[in-house]
Amino acid sequence: MDIDPELIAYVTTILLSIAAAFMGKKWQSLKDKFSDSQLISLKFAQGLKVVSDAIADDSITVEEEQKIIKAWQDIIDEAGTLVRTNGK
Numbered sequence: 001m002d003i004d005p006e007l008i009a010y011v012t013t014i015l016l017s018i019a020a021a022f023m024g025k026k027w028q029s030l031k032d033k034f035s036d037s038q039l040i041s042l043k044f045a046q047g048l049k050v051v052s053d054a055i056a057d058d059s060i061t062v063e064e065e066q067k068i069i070k071a072w073q074d075i076i077d078e079a080g081t082l083v084r085t086n087g088k
Contacts, residue, residue, distance in 0.1 A: 036082050043078050047071040 050071040054064035 036085070040075070040078050040082060043071075043075045047075050 047068075050064075050067050054060050054068055060068075
């Protein structure tokens with residue numbers, strides 16, 4: 001029984017094409033998740049900066065309080081969006 005090298009090459013090419021398509025889709029998914037995690041980390045750092053600036057003079061004004069609330073609300077909203085998006 002002879003095995004045709006062209007048949008082996010044909011089958012191998014098909015299998016590698018399927019694997020490449022699958023891995024490409026998984027890679028794109030991982031890149032999207034990493035990008036989302038970078039965004040939430042950036043927003044978290046911005047929220048900490050707002051708090052740090054507000055407490056620098058050992059008191060918090062009403063305007064600083066509003067900035068803190070807005071910054072952390074943005075973080076919560078972004079995290080909620082991230083969870084809803086990745087949950088689907």
